[in-house]
Amino acid sequence: MAEREPVPISGIHAVSALGRGADAQLAGVLAGTPAFRPVRRFDTTGRRVTVAATLPDVGTLPDELTDATDAACRAAGLDRAARAESALLLATHGGPLSQPDAFADDRPLTGADSGAGNGAQVEVPALVGHLARRCGLGGPTRTYTSACVSASTAVADAATMIRRGDVARVVVAAGYLVEPDQFALFDAGRAFAADGAVRPFSAGRQGLLLGDGVAAVVLESAGAARRRSAAPVATVRGWGRAGDAYHPCQPDPAGRGLARAVRSALRRAGLDAAAVGYVNANATGTGFSDASEAAALRLALGDLADRVPVSSTKSVHGHALEASGLLELVVTVQALRHGKLPVNAGWLGPDEACPLDVVTDAPRPVGSPYALSLNAAFGGADTALLVGAP
């Protein structure tokens, strides 16, 4: 049966170069110290840029996804029976695994510690089934390979499935660990910041940097959460998905697609633009892309775009590609829970193409219980997630 209530988020977990666990993400984005460092996991000889935000100790992607999913389910208090009826939506890259090793202190593990033989080599499309079995999730599965909106699209779809009454509970998991192939591709595309810093919306920004990101979130119907006396950490109030219809890989400079996604999210939430107290921006630190997002915010929020605090936490944890939407959702939830808005690191000064109220020097107090988390991707794909306090 269709529900109209906000969709509770009853468990969260995330891993990035900022550390392990949701609290580590909050501490990292409030400290505002970028986690970029030289890549030691693989050879970067000949690359223009040789830094990324990586964890020195990290498992294989299938193992990290399993751990994150299990941790989010435990945080949500899901027992075996509740897990068995839960759907699983996975957001990850569709290509071959180019980094099948686990690492300790940046050195590949071998033998029994390597994870080999326990699914370390499992790729898409088999990965979601592998993950569901390991975590005891028995509901429907789906895998999103929609580049940098994979995870946020999965969250929007999960909320829709719950609202439509398809399932009572959906676990969304997402993962990207910095590996040699995407690193080489972004380097070849000259997408990286040659100065080794991500400076969203700032004058002098030069591009993006990659970062590890593995996250999992449990969404469920309000009724299901009440029946098992769950204590939600936040709610998904609204969501929107749209397309630019502009170019295979460049955003619409006018930001029309992303603006429609924001308006859809507000409409579903039943909220005015004035209710939005924070925007966790997609901004990657790329010149034309950040300007497009600023234009989208002005289209969607009008003059309020001058006053809504905005930051892109990619400036500290890097761009986790297919997982970015879920890592940033966890960060946004944590910011609302703890009442502090994250810093937009790397700021050199205002850019007239990005007339926004960017949180630059220090965390600010939360002024409203509602926040937007925005993502955009190649193909002109745009998403907006509107989260609120429980």
Place this chain on the structure above:
Amino acid sequence: MSAVLAEARWPEPGDGPPPPLPGFVHSPFAPLVAAVADRCLTRRYGERPVPPGTTCAVVLVSAAGDRPSAAHVRATVAAGGRVGPLFFFQSVPNSVAGHVAARWGLDGPVVCLSPTGDPRADGTAEADLLLYDGDADEALLVLVDEAPDGTPTGAVAVLLGGGTRQ
């Protein structure tokens, strides 16, 4: 459930390889998607773009994206080489979906899936979800067929619309 408004395949009788697609190299993946999408949308609408007021999503279903290009990148990087910049743009299936969207004015959601069951059922379920939710009122579903080694061999495009909206 949504209704089938148009459907096309590539190849159909008389077809050779799909026409080359400027900006996309090395693999038939993107040319197949673009060709079958063009054919399907032409059957429905005749000319580009889609009529004003139509919000059409693109749902692209493939086992693991453009596998010939990914394999080329894997081999090049493993050998210590440099990959060409065009491979950056075609490293995710979103890019050709965005090409189709820009060419036809499809400004609904862009979603790429790796099927966990029957590809057409998975893609139709996603399209139905988007139509129900109201972020699109039509959805162009594109399914890429692959040989066991991952080489794309053909594609099906289905334009879906109608159904029960929220």
